[in-house]
Amino acid sequence: MKREPGFPHVISRVVMLLAVLYISWGAAFYITKAVYARIAWAPHELIDFFINTTLGFVFFFLIGMIARRIFGDRNQHVFMEMIDALKRISQGDFHVNLDWGFGDRNERQGRPHPYAQLANSINDMAANLKAMEELREEFISNVSHEIGSPLTSIIGFARALKDEHLDREQRDRYLTIIETECIRLSRLSENLMKLAVLDSERHPFHPSPYRLDKQLISLILACEPQWEAKNIEMTVEADELKVNADEDLMSQVWVNLLHNAIKFTPEGGSISVSLSHHGEEAVVRISDTGPGIDEQDQQRIFERFYKADKSRTRTAGGSGLGLSIAHKIIEMHRGTISVHSRPGEGAAFTVQLPLH
Known part of the structure; x- marks a missing residue:
């Protein structure tokens, strides 16, 4: 819908038109005055009025045509530059x-x-x-x-x-x-x-009510051979909590986070998993005692294929997609996932998931 111009804008336009009109009449008055003096003629007041008025309007329209020509050329230049820019973008030039x-x-x-x-x-x-x-x-x-x-x-x-x-x-x-x-x-x-x-x-996205604490505990037990092989101490504190989510998709999130924690926790380290209830959200926190993540890497750790430690991740067989998948699934559930870590002090991933 076209927006009507504001009152100050209309007033400024009227003032500008009157100013141009007065300038045109003033120019006509002084020009005719000079011509009359040159040819030594003193016309009747009515004739003088008609001549000045006609000449003033001629000057007014000439000024208007010149201004339109100038600004019209500028507008045409603007549109040509815009079309050229759009053509460059369509051809893959985004600079x-x-x-x-x-x-x-x-x-x-x-x-x-x-x-x-x-x-x-x-x-x-x-x-x-x-x-x-x-x-x-x-x-x-x-x-x-x-x-x-x-x-x-x-x-x-x-x-x-x-x-x-x-x-x-x-x-x-x-x-x-x-x-x-x-x-x-x-x-x-x-x-x-x-x-x-x-x-x-x-x-397929099929949210349904289920016990999140039971899901976490069962997945942790399924990973038991892996964390026991590294003598990792596993600590679990899970409140009894029911959420409305896609159970299959959420299991991928927890498996990815648990596998990462086990993968990067050294021999004899520890992993802590907690589930608590804050307001209308379930909060899951998975922390480890691994090498930690640099602050600059934390900004990009959920990007696809990004690896905080490329050499270490390659030897561990990772592709840098697990956290991206977890991030996408949490977004689908309108939740959030974040990481808090300091080099040498381990890493803690926190997932906040709406209960409903």
Whole structure:
């Protein structure tokens, strides 16, 4: 809907038109005065009035045409520059920054000039598309790297197996490495498919009431062989609590967080899991005594393929997708997930989940 101009804007326009009209009449008056003196003619007052009025309107329209020409050219230049910017964006060039230097149209009311608003919108669109393109390129690079590394290992050890002089022990070791890398590729493919389905919002989402404390305890017990193998002390404090959520999706969140805690907790360390009720939210906190996470890494730890310690995560078989999947699932439930950590003091992940 078109917005009507404000009263101050109308007044300023009227004053400007009157000023131009008075200037035109004043110019006509002095010009005719000079002409009359030049030709020594003193016309009747009525004739003088008609001549001055006619000449004043001629000057008024000439000034209007000149101003329209000047500002019309400027507007045309603005539109041509805008069209050129949109063409560049459509061709994949997002380095666009329009700055036409328009001041505020109604500075007192704080409303920017429409052209300035349009320029800011195009600049914002180009910046957002540029950021998305950078994320896409980074995603492709990460996927290529994550797929390329295990494939290189598989090819190398498969060629080594062609050696007829290998003993049984070496052959079995090579086959184990190939099997491990194949499992890693399978998990990567599964996680990528899972993220693609979650992003497309085609994943079946069936929230229903269930006991969150029972789910956490059962998943912790399912991981018992893994944390007992590292002599990790597991502490669990869970209030009896019922939530309305998708149980299958939430189990992926807890499994990812528990596996990460076990993976990065050193031999003889400890892991603490707590479940409490705060207002209308269930709060789950999973903390460990691992090496911790740098503050700069905490800002990006939920990004896809991001690894706070790339060398350590690669040896542990991670792909950097687990926390991204957990973050996406929590978002679907309109909850939040955060991390608090200091290097050398472990890490604590906190999930706040609405009860209803």
